Amino acid sequence: MHRFALTSIAAALVLAGCSLAPMTPEAERVQVVAAAPTGCAPAGRVEVSVTSGFAMVKRNQLRVKDELETLARQEAAKIGANTVSPREAPSADGSQSFEVWRCTR
Template identity: 45%
Template sequence: MRLLFAGLLLATTTACTWVPIEAAGKAVRVLPAGAAPANCTARGEIVVTVKNKVGFYERNALRVQEELETLARNEAYSVQANTVQPQGAPKDGEQRFAAWQCASR
């Protein structure tokens, strides 16, 4: 019974948390947190959320951060941005990103 429960829990946590990068998101670069980038126009803010816990199971913080970044890259297209920059560390599965339209690299 325990083995069945563990298998179901593992299947649930891996099936619902993987975030694929979309074609438009592949062209979006991610800057480190900090000062506003030069030669860029602000396009707004993107707020993204993923599950950081499944029941009592605390997800890997690096995996959560990677998924948040991927979601922000995917959303950048909707505000006509080609660059995102975190505005702080992830908290409780949520993170805010500044969206920028920057000159070609």
């Protein structure tokens, strides 16, 4: 039983460092801005979430933030938008909402 517990903890630590949201080519063209951009048409809002931890091991919060942005960019690309801006900071449970924009560049 002790070996199983150690294996489980090791797996959780490895997964805590892994990226769970790979970037799609369409999402690479979507820009993330800190605040609502000027001169852009609003295209809606997206809610995204990722796993913020495994068992009692919390994931790196910077990595969680990056994955949330990646997912928001993917959702924006699906609706033909090219810019996203966060509505608030990521929550402790690994979710965040973003405003989505169509901007001329």
